[in-house]
Amino acid sequence: MALEAALAVLALALALAARPWRMLASARPLAHEAHGAPAALWTPLLATLAILPWAWALPTLHRMPLQLQWSGACLVLLMLGWPLAVPTLLLVGLLACLFSPGLVWTEALGLAVWSGVVPATLALLLGVLLRRLMGERSLGGVRAFVYVLGRGFLGTALCMFAAGSLAQWTGHVLPGVEGGLSLVARWLMAWGDAFVTGMLCAVFVAFKPQWLATWSDEIYLRKP
Structure with a gap:
């Protein structure tokens, strides 16, 4: 528990130091694009807070x-x-704890760290x-393909499995799964996340x- 609390506090402090609320100050909640202006991130933020806590609370x-x-x-x-993702994921863990009577706050903290903050950081x-490996001379179509496949699909599977393995190494075992099967279960669950995210x-x-x-037309679609 001490490790999870330390990781959560450190990640939250670093995230707040970047003043993520500035990303939300440009438009009203649920405002969509008008006259070519991009919408703010209110829609995905509110969708995350509305859906993800129930998904986290569902097993309990x-x-x-x-x-x-x-x-x-x-x-x-x-x-x-x-x-912006770090405080959002920590809030999702808190909401999941409030929604589920079977989820105590210590378990919710571990869930927010090992299923939220750690995979997001990875x-x-x-x-x-991937940005460094692509370089500046790669074709725009290649960069877009790397973003979707590398970060959205394969990258999600690797990050989720790595975070799950770290969680298991620190003593967070999967209920109903014993021994080496835990890593197999985490590998399979990582691919479920990968398919949805990709x-x-x-x-x-x-x-x-x-x-x-994290998407930019200038970075991923421009010609070399």
């Missing part, structure tokens, strides 16, 4: 032999950016690495790029 709301946990942290990172670092990422790039704080 029903008795199931295998409690599968969906994260969504990498998708939140792509939509909101790391400074996804941020992976994005920086699919929505591709849809948003095509139709709602303003909902992705």
Whole structure:
């Protein structure tokens, strides 16, 4: 518990130091694009707070032999950016604790850290690495493909599995799963997150790029 609290406080302090509220100050809540101006990030933010807490609380709301946990942290990172994603994911953990009587606050903290903050941070670092590997001379179509496939799909699977493995190493085991099967279960759950994140990422790039704080036409579509 001490480790989770320290990680949460450190991540929150770094995120707030970047003043993420500035990203939300440019438009009214739920305001969409008008006269070519991009919409703010209110829509994905409010959608995250409305949907994700229930997804996190679901395994404790029903008795199931295998409690599968969906994260969504990498998708939140792509939509909101790391400074805004961290306080949002911590708030999601708090709301999940309030929604589910079977989820105590210590478990909610661990959930917010290992299913929220840690995979989002790993996804941020992976994005920086992919940007450096792409270079400035790669074609715009290639950069867009790397964003969707590398960050949205394959990157999500790797980040979720790495975060789950770290959680297991610190003593957070999956209920109903024993021994080495825990890593297999975490690997399979990571691909569930990857499919959803990759699919929505591709849809948003095509139709709602303003909902992705990590997307930029100048970076991913410009010609070398």
